[in-house]
Amino acid sequence: MTKRKLQKETNPKQNIKRLKATKKLQSESKITSPSSDKWTNKERVLVFASRGxxxxxxxxxxxxRNLMPHSKPDCKMSKGQGLFSxxxxxxxxxCxxxxxxxxxxxxxxxxWVSNVPHGPSAKFLVQNVHTMLELKLTGNCLKSSRPILSFDSVFxxxxxxxxxxxxxxxxFGTPHRHPKSQPFIDHVFNFSIADNRVWFRNYQVVEEDGALVEIGPRFVLNPIKIFAGSFSGQVLYENAAYKSPNLLRREVRLAKGSKYEERVLAKIAKDAKEPGPLYAEDVTDDVFTTIRPEDAKGIEKSTFYRKR
Incomplete structure (x- = not known):
C-alpha cells in the first residue's frame, strides 16, 4: 500500500498537469491584473526649508509634507551653503x-520647485499663507490618500x-501603488491662475456628485523665474510684472514720506492765500507806543519809575 501511495504521489504526469495549471493561472492573472498595478513611478520629493x-x-x-505621502523630510539648511548643494x-x-x-x-x-539634477526649476514668492490649523475649515480627508490634480485652462x-x-x-502627484499611500482618492489639489499668480487650494470630495469642501492650506505662488537647470542654468522665463518685497516696502515708505511733503505744501499754500494788510502802514506809528512798567523787561525797566 505504501509503495502504491508513493507511486501515486510521484507520478510525473500529475506533476506536469499541475505545472500547466499553475502556468495557466499565472497567465490569467497577468491578463486580469495590468502592469499599472505595480509601483513603477518611484518619484520621491524632498521637502525642507532654510534656517530663519x-x-x-x-x-x-x-x-x-502631510499631503504628499511620497515626500521625504530633511533638517534645515544653513544659508552659507549654496543652492547647488x-x-x-x-x-x-x-529623491x-x-x-x-x-x-x-x-x-x-x-x-523652489526643481527636477533634480537636470532641471528645470522654478522660483516663486509665496504670499497669503494660511495653514490648516489657522483656517479650521470643515473639510477633512484621509491621510496619505492620492489627490486629483485640477488645473486651470490658462495653463x-x-x-x-x-x-x-x-x-x-x-x-505634487502621488505615484500609483506607492507603499505609503492609501488606495483612495478623496481630495483635490486645485491650481488656478489669476493676476499672474498661481493660487493653490485643497478640497475634499464629499459626495459622488462632485460636492467639494475646502480643507486647506491656502497659499499663492508669484512666479519669478524658470531656469533650465536645477537651481541654476539658463533663464527660460522671467516675470516682467514681478516686484520684490524690498521694492514694495520702499514704495510704502516713500508714500508715507510724500504725505508729510503734501502737508507742508498745503500749509504754505494756505499762508499764501491769506489776505495781507489792507492799507500801507506808516513807519512813525510806533513812536507813540509806550510800554507799561509792569511789562518792561531788561534795559526798558530803567526808563520807568513806579509812582507810590
Whole structure:
C-alpha cells in the first residue's frame, strides 16, 4: 500500500498537469491584473526649508509634507551653503524632485520647485499663507490618500505655464501603488491662475456628485523665474510684472514720506492765500507806543519809575 501511495504521489504526469495549471493561472492573472498595478513611478520629493523660517512658514511646510505621502523630510539648511548643494542632498536621499522653502529677512518666503539634477526649476514668492490649523475649515480627508490634480485652462495657453503644469504634476502627484499611500482618492489639489499668480487650494470630495469642501492650506505662488537647470542654468522665463518685497516696502515708505511733503505744501499754500494788510502802514506809528512798567523787561525797566 505504501509503495502504491508513493507511486501515486510521484507520478510525473500529475506533476506536469499541475505545472500547466499553475502556468495557466499565472497567465490569467497577468491578463486580469495590468502592469499599472505595480509601483513603477518611484518619484520621491524632498521637502525642507532654510534656517530663519517663521512659525507660519514651518507649519505650511509640514502641511505639504502631510499631503504628499511620497515626500521625504530633511533638517534645515544653513544659508552659507549654496543652492547647488541641494542636488547632492537629493541624491543622498534618493529623491528626484525637490520643494525648497527659502526664508529671507524672517519676512519673505520663496519656494523652489526643481527636477533634480537636470532641471528645470522654478522660483516663486509665496504670499497669503494660511495653514490648516489657522483656517479650521470643515473639510477633512484621509491621510496619505492620492489627490486629483485640477488645473486651470490658462495653463495650456502659454509655454511657461505648460512647463509649470508638468512640473506640478510630477511633484505634487502621488505615484500609483506607492507603499505609503492609501488606495483612495478623496481630495483635490486645485491650481488656478489669476493676476499672474498661481493660487493653490485643497478640497475634499464629499459626495459622488462632485460636492467639494475646502480643507486647506491656502497659499499663492508669484512666479519669478524658470531656469533650465536645477537651481541654476539658463533663464527660460522671467516675470516682467514681478516686484520684490524690498521694492514694495520702499514704495510704502516713500508714500508715507510724500504725505508729510503734501502737508507742508498745503500749509504754505494756505499762508499764501491769506489776505495781507489792507492799507500801507506808516513807519512813525510806533513812536507813540509806550510800554507799561509792569511789562518792561531788561534795559526798558530803567526808563520807568513806579509812582507810590
Amino acid at each position: 523660517v517663521s512659525y507660519r512658514d514651518r507649519h505650511l511646510m509640514q502641511d505639504i 541641494i542636488n547632492e542632498i537629493c541624491e543622498m536621499k534618493n 528626484s524632485k525637490c520643494v525648497y522653502f527659502e526664508a529671507r529677512k524672517k519676512k519673505d518666503l520663496y519656494m 495650456d495657453k502659454t509655454p511657461h505655464n505648460r512647463l509649470l503644469k508638468e512640473l506640478f504634476i510630477q511633484t
